[in-house]
Amino acid sequence: MCEHGLVTGEIDDDHPKEACGVFGVYGPGMPVAHLTFDGLYALQHRGQESAGMAVSDGDTITIVKDMGLVTNVFDDRTLAPLKGHLAIGHTRYSTTGSSTWRNAQPVYREPGESGFALGHNGNLTNTAALAAEAGMLPGTVASDSDLVAELIAACFPPDGDGRSDGRDLERALVQVLPRLEGAFSFVLMDAGHLIGVRDPNGFRPLCLGKLDSGWVLASETPALDVIGAHFVREIDPGEMIVIDATGWRSEHPFPQNRVNPKLCIFELVYIARPDSHLYGKEVHGARRRMGELLAEQAPVEADMVMGVPESGVPAAEGYAKRSGIPYGQGLVKNRYIGRTFIAPTQEMRSRAVNRKLNPLRENIRGKRVVVVDDSIVRGTTQRAIVRMLREVGASEVHVRITSPPYKWPCFYGVDTGTRAELLAANMSVGEIQDYLGVDSLAYLSLENLERAIEAPGAGFCSACLTGEYPTAAPVNFTKGVLEELKPQRA
Numbered sequence: 473m474c475e476h477g478l479v480t481g482e483i484d485d486d487h488p489k490e491a492c493g494v495f496g497v498y499g500p501g502m503p504v505a506h507l508t509f510d511g512l513y514a515l516q517h518r519g520q521e522s523a524g525m526a527v528s529d530g531d532t533i534t535i536v537k538d539m540g541l542v543t544n545v546f547d548d549r550t551l552a553p554l555k556g557h558l559a560i561g562h563t564r565y566s567t568t569g570s571s572t573w574r575n576a577q578p579v580y581r582e583p584g585e586s587g588f589a590l591g592h593n594g595n596l597t598n599t600a601a602l603a604a605e606a607g608m609l610p611g612t613v614a615s616d617s618d619l620v621a622e623l624i625a626a627c628f629p630p631d632g633d634g635r636s637d638g639r640d641l642e643r644a645l646v647q648v649l650p651r652l653e654g655a656f657s658f659v660l661m662d663a664g665h666l667i668g669v670r671d672p673n674g675f676r677p678l679c680l681g682k683l684d685s686g687w688v689l690a691s692e693t694p695a696l697d698v699i700g701a702h703f704v705r706e707i708d709p710g711e712m713i714v715i716d717a718t719g720w721r722s723e724h725p726f727p728q729n730r731v732n733p734k735l736c737i738f739e740l741v742y743i744a745r746p747d748s749h750l751y752g753k754e755v756h757g758a759r760r761r762m763g764e765l766l767a768e769q770a771p772v773e774a775d776m777v778m779g780v781p782e783s784g785v786p787a788a789e790g791y792a793k794r795s796g797i798p799y800g801q802g803l804v805k806n807r808y809i810g811r812t813f814i815a816p817t818q819e820m821r822s823r824a825v826n827r828k829l830n831p832l833r834e835n836i837r838g839k840r841v842v843v844v845d846d847s848i849v850r851g852t853t854q855r856a857i858v859r860m861l862r863e864v865g866a867s868e869v870h871v872r873i874t875s876p877p878y879k880w881p882c883f884y885g886v887d888t889g890t891r892a893e894l895l896a897a898n899m900s901v902g903e904i905q906d907y908l909g910v911d912s913l914a915y916l917s918l919e920n921l922e923r924a925i926e927a928p929g930a931g932f933c934s935a936c937l938t939g940e941y942p943t944a945a946p947v948n949f950t951k952g953v954l955e956e957l958k959p960q961r962a
């Protein structure tokens with residue numbers, strides 16, 4: 473379930489669409505498939521299109537994946553036969569390649585005698601160039617993750633046997649990883665090894681945990697908590713962790729001059745769970761402080777502060793605390809909303825908001841309310857919420873956003889559509905205020921956003937707010953980049 477109560481991003485036009493969730497466990501004697509299920513369930517908010525896992529018993533790697541939520545794909549019947557000591561798992565939201573079964577992960581390849589599986593969170597920015605370099609015909613690979621698996625497979629020795637010394641996958645990665653650009657947190661496995669990799673900018677999170685008799689890799693720390701693993705540390709940008717029967721070791725396959733930490737700042741604003749820890753900080757506390765600083769930066773006279781459930785709630789509490797205006801609940805989220813259709817018209821998309829959020833009339837009637845939310849992408853949801861609040865009698869509506877205006881598309885694994893679709897790219901704050909129909913509108917400054925995170929010296933990507941991309945940005949990037957490839961060979 474994503475934080476706004478949706479199980480798909482389809483009707484939520486107003487927030488960045490989540491990236492993907494990855495998980496891996498090396499646990500001899502442990503029910504690794506069930507642990508992976510629990511880990512993926514804790515990461516469900518990061519992607520709801522498809523889910524899958526690969527399990528190794530030391531000889532065979534078995535993959536189960538399908539479209540839908542983790543609970544749609546796995547049940548006792550599907551988990552029971554998945555026996556082994558090692559597994560990886562994935563929940564997907566597509567940012568390169570379409571939302572189809574073929575693109576569900578883990579991706580599997582069997583070069584020579586050995587097989588390996590890969591799960592990817594992030595988005596490569598040189599997909600087309602890599603595919604062209606490799607001379608791939610259109611249709612050969614369906615996603616950037618598929619392309620990476622293909623490149624890795626091509627680096628295996630012709631008759632290699634990854635089980636002999638366990639180094640074929642690792643050696644192939646050392647050759648392929650430096651060629652990749654953009655965002656990637658990978659989990660990979662062969663029959664006997666679990667590997668985690670974070671790109672040199674560390675756009676997407678990845679952490680290492682310890683079980684009594686094993687090790688865990690996960691996009692976010694709650695996936696460790698849920699299976700009783702202890703947090704060891706975040707994987708460093710540019711680091712590769714290899715886990716096997718001897719424990720874990722750290723490798724650094726990227727040139728040092730490429731390592732430049734740039735964690736996605738939206739992980740803290742919206743994407744990550746509030747109980748996640750990033751850069752050593754609990755996300756919930758950071759969101760509260762965003763609200764506190766927003767109250768200092770953009771005060772307003774009002775009777776009640778309310779948050780848009782759920783990621784706006786901690787910030788609303790912070791705004792209320794710092795401003796002295798009472799916090800109150802103004803919207804109730806439908807907890808049971810299921811997969812919905814893609815609303816074909818703007819009016820239907822606006823109505824779709826009513827399916828997930830309803831106003832608490834008595835709390836709102838006659839009041840001047842401050843509505844705190846994390847971001848505005850297209851504005852559809854916020855506009856519908858404002859209309860809803862006015863209909864039930866709010867006398868004034870003031871919107872406060874815990875991030876600066878979202879003006880630039882993301883190429884690093886968060887889907888926000890094109891620049892033309894971003895409200896703040898095409899309207900001034902005053903125009904957005906009019907469009908939403910609010911009495912006032914204010915955004916948290918980038919400086920205050922970084923202050924709220926309280927991780928001095930930590931590097932962040934904020935390209936969607938500033939237009940300053942940490943890597944060369946593929947300005948013409950689309951999800952269908954691979955279909956658009958021109959044939960490279962006759």
Ligand code: SF4
Nearest residue numbers: 736737882884933936
């Ligand atoms: S561009 Fe924005 S959403 Fe994308 S990684 Fe950077 S901060 Fe995150």
